[in-house]
Structures are given as structure tokens and as C-alpha cells.
Amino acid sequence: MSVTVRVPAKVNVQLAVGAPRPDGFHDLANVFLAVGLYDEVTVTPADALTVTCSGPDAAQVPLDTGNLAARAAIALAERHGITPDVHIHISKDIPVAGGMAGGSADAAAALVACDALWATGATRDELLAICAELGSDVPFSLVGGAALGIGRGEQLTAIDVGGTFHWVFAVADGGLSTPAVYGEFDRLTAGTDVPAPEASPALLDALHTGSTDVLAKALSNDLQPAALSLRPSLADTLAAGTGAGALAALVSGSGPTTAFLAADAEAARRIADTLRASGTCRTARVAVSPAPGATIV
Numbered sequence: 011m012s013v014t015v016r017v018p019a020k021v022n023v024q025l026a027v028g029a030p031r032p033d034g035f036h037d038l039a040n041v042f043l044a045v046g047l048y049d050e051v052t053v054t055p056a057d058a059l060t061v062t063c064s065g066p067d068a069a070q071v072p073l074d075t076g077n078l079a080a081r082a083a084i085a086l087a088e089r090h091g092i093t094p095d096v097h098i099h100i101s102k103d104i105p106v107a108g109g110m111a112g113g114s115a116d117a118a119a120a121l122v123a124c125d126a127l128w129a130t131g132a133t134r135d136e137l138l139a140i141c142a143e144l145g146s147d148v149p150f151s152l153v154g155g156a157a158l159g160i161g162r163g164e165q166l167t168a169i170d171v172g173g174t175f176h177w178v179f180a181v182a183d184g185g186l187s188t189p190a191v192y193g194e195f196d197r198l199t200a201g202t203d204v205p206a207p208e209a210s211p212a213l214l215d216a217l218h219t220g221s222t223d224v225l226a227k228a229l230s231n232d233l234q235p236a237a238l239s240l241r242p243s244l245a246d247t248l249a250a251g252t253g254a255g256a257l258a259a260l261v262s263g264s265g266p267t268t269a270f271l272a273a274d275a276e277a278a279r280r281i282a283d284t285l286r287a288s289g290t291c292r293t294a295r296v297a298v299s300p301a302p303g304a305t306i307v
């Protein structure tokens with residue numbers, strides 16, 4: 011018997027970053043929006059814990075216990091006195107190390123899949139607590155939709171979304187390390203007064219009403235200057251998408267994937283075509299949001 015879970019990518023429509031905390035993390039006002047690019051994680055009983063991965067970027071995915079999906083299985087098994095003898099297969103479509111929470115998505119999916127396979131009877135709150143231990147973005151991958159994350163980003167409040175948003179994602183060559191981008195944020199803001207992060211009322215309103223035009227004006231990412239500092243060529247990608255008619259452009263999370271908001275599905279296809287031909291990215295993908303969280307298929 012196997013269990014397969016489908017799990018979405020995310021874009022941060024607002025990522026407000028505070029000063030570094032004593033534990034090294036940063037307080038955030040992190041507005042997550044799940045987007046319809048999905049990984050699928052299948053767990054099957056096996057003699058030992060093993061991980062395999064398929065998809066165009068599979069070679070970049072670790073297959074040992076450094077894989078967050080394996081760590082999720084181990085964490086759940088430990089709590090329930092189970093041996094985590096499962097084969098985890100990740101069918102990967104979310105860009106790797108791209109700022110779209112692909113690794114976090116796989117962890118949330120593996121957790122939901124193992125929970126079903128082992129019939130642990132864990133509550134949703136217990137699963138969310140394990141997610142938060144695994145990483146700041148993992149709880150959101152479980153719940154999907156849209157949510158404001160405070161603290162490290164793991165303390166979630168769901169946001170109702172009143173419409174559909176059309177996105178284009180330009181996938182860069184190679185990834186960016188999230189700790190390195192936060193480190194660059196600290197370097198760029200050293201000696202300045204970094205304000206406490208707060209969710210933007212205009213942005214939350216845009217999500218509630220489903221207004222693409224208002225959302226376009228309210229998008230923001232405090233990590234963008236740091237990502238651009240580490241990867242200056244991303245400025246060319248952002249300019250190419252804006253030139254192709256995107257209503258707004260920003261770096262997705264810690265990057266290097268860049269996100270472009272489009273007026274409708276047709277505009278998104280056009281912008282993606284232009285980006286693919288621009289030579290400023292490896293490929294471009296269209297996707298809509300919001301998308302559901304980790305779901306058994």
C-alpha cells in the first residue's frame with residue numbers, strides 16, 4: 011500500500027523582515043500565497059528509510075537524511091514509537107532552492123503521507139508543531155491557501171482570498187542559499203534601524219477582495235535587495251518581465267526565482283513566452299493562486 015500527497019509551491023506576496031533575533035532567526039510578517047505548481051510525494055512501506063526523486067531538477071535534491079521529507083518521516087515516527095521504514099519518492103516540479111518552498115513542501119507532504127500510512131491518529135495541531143520544528147515555511151505548505159506567518163513565519167493565521175491571481179515564475183540557473191540571503195540582508199542593514207515587521211493592510215485587503223491591480227501595487231519583499239546583491243543578473247529578469255507587461259515583479263522569497271503578476275491567463279502566457287526568449291532565465295512557468303495545501307490524492 012502507498013500514499014501519495016500533492017503539495018503546492020508558494021510565493022511571498024509580502025516578506026517584511028525584522029532585525030536578527032538572539033537565536034539567529036528574523037522576526038517576519040510573511041504573507042504566503044500557495045501557487046499551483048506541485049510536487050507529489052509517495053510513501054511506501056520498505057525495509058529501510060530511502061528517498062528517490064524524479065523530475066528535471068532531481069539531481070540537485072539530496073537523497074539522504076538531509077532531505078527534509080526524510081526528516082519529517084523520522085520526526086513523526088519518533089513521536090509515535092514507529093520505525094520509519096518507508097520509501098519516499100518525490101516527483102519534483104517545484105524549482106529546487108528557488109525561494110518557492112519546494113523542500114518545505116516535500117516535508118509537509120511526507121508528513122501527511124506517513125501519518126496516513128501509519129494511521130498515527132495525530133491531530134492537525136501536532137502535525138503543524140512537527141512542521142514548525144522542521145522549518146519556518148513547512149507549516150504553510152501543509153495548510154496552503156493564503157496565510158500571514160509571524161514569528162519565524164511558522165505562526166499562521168489563514169487569510170481568505172477573494173479571487174484568482176495569475177502568475178509567471180522565471181526559474182533561474184542554480185539556487186540561492188536561504189541563510190546566505192538572510193546574512194546578506196543583515197550585512198546590508200547593519201547600522202540601520204530595522205523596523206519591526208508588520209503586515210500591510212493594503213496587501214491584505216487586495217487578497218480579501220481578489221483585486222490584481224491593488225495586489226500589484228502592494229507586493230513587497232525585504233529580501234529582494236539581498237538576493238539582487240548576491241545575484242545582480244536577477245535585475246535583468248525582473249526588467250524583462252515588466253517590459254513584457256507584468257503588472258508587478260519581485261523576487262520570490264529568498265530567490266532566485268522571480269515572480270510576475272499578470273492581468274489574466276492570456277497575459278501570463280505572453281509574459282512567460284517573452285521571458286523564455288529573453289535569455290534572462292532558464293525557463294518560465296505560469297501558475298494560478300491560491301492553491302490547496304498538502305492533499306492526499
Ligand code: C5P
Pocket residue numbers: 034035036037038144145146147161162163188189190192
Ligand atoms: O526555518 P528554516 O530552516 O527554513 O530557515 C532556514 C534559514 O533561513 C535559517 O537557518 C536562517 O538563516 C534563515 N531564516 C531566518 N529567519 C526566519 C526564517 C529563516 O533568519 N524567520
